[in-house]
């Protein structure tokens with residue numbers, strides 16, 4: 001570290017990365033996507049963005065952030081994509097899926113059951129939802145719509161493609177693999193692809209949970225919002241939960257991640273099962 005330059009400036013493996021740069025990054029990603037980065041994430045931020053500094057041929061983080069803020073070289077999107085954490089897996093938190101199947105089969109509304117997977121990452125979660133629904137109805141064309149969205153355009157493209165390394169499905173039951181996946185051949189050996197019938201059950205779209213305008217989404221009977229609220233502070237969580245409460249149809253379900261609880265929003269949601277919520281008060285919630 002060159003102390004003369006600044007007491008907080010740091011050269012890490014090559015690029016000057018100051019505390020001011022880190023704070024600027026924290027503010028940019030918080031304002032845009034609600035992601036709240038703690039001081040302990042500084043090294044992670046460095047290693048994820050250093051690749052972008054290199055790719056854009058910027059000399060240091062200060063210069064790189066000017067590119068981001070002016071969206072030069074369309075760097076804004078890559079900046080956001082680099083800062084999201086996308087860990088996921090097929091049938092993660094498996095206790096949710098039998099409940100989803102039961103709920104879907106009990107649906108009596110005139111409109112098809114509408115499911116929104118709001119932080120879909122690379123697609124394992126929406127495909128697990130689609131497999132559950134296809135099994136429950138014994139059909140790839142059930143009276144159900146599934147929308148999968150994410151703020152990260154890279155993972156969304158991967159989700160839509162539906163191609164995974166074989167090890168991603170190793171823990172799945174052989175009959176699930178047989179019914180829902182195609183094995184890669186030739187150049188694609190070692191990869192699997194979800195069957196096109198399953199892909200057709202899902203509409204993929206870019207959506208930022210921090211967007212003010214949710215009018216294009218329509219009402220939902222089921223919302224999956226798992227393992228993303230942990231990146232948001234309580235204020236942001238509450239803002240999103242208010243919008244969920246407003247768009248969830250009566251008797252609708254909200255599925256949350258294993259370490260997410262909404263004790264601060266008991267006026268909106270009450271617990272229905274292990275990390276599954278329903279509207280606390282149908283009348284109030286829908287008139288927020």
Ligand SMILES: C[S@@+](CC[C@H](N)C(=O)[O-])C[C@H]1O[C@@H](n2cnc3c(N)ncnc32)[C@H](O)[C@@H]1O
Nearest residue numbers: 033084087088119121151152208209226227228
């Ligand atoms: C850890 S993954 C969880 C994926 C999946 N829901 C699961 O539980 O396996 C979190 C996902 O949330 C997405 N995300 C982060 N901030 C978001 C926002 N503001 N709007 C929509 N998606 C967001 C990330 O891009 C990432 O793909």
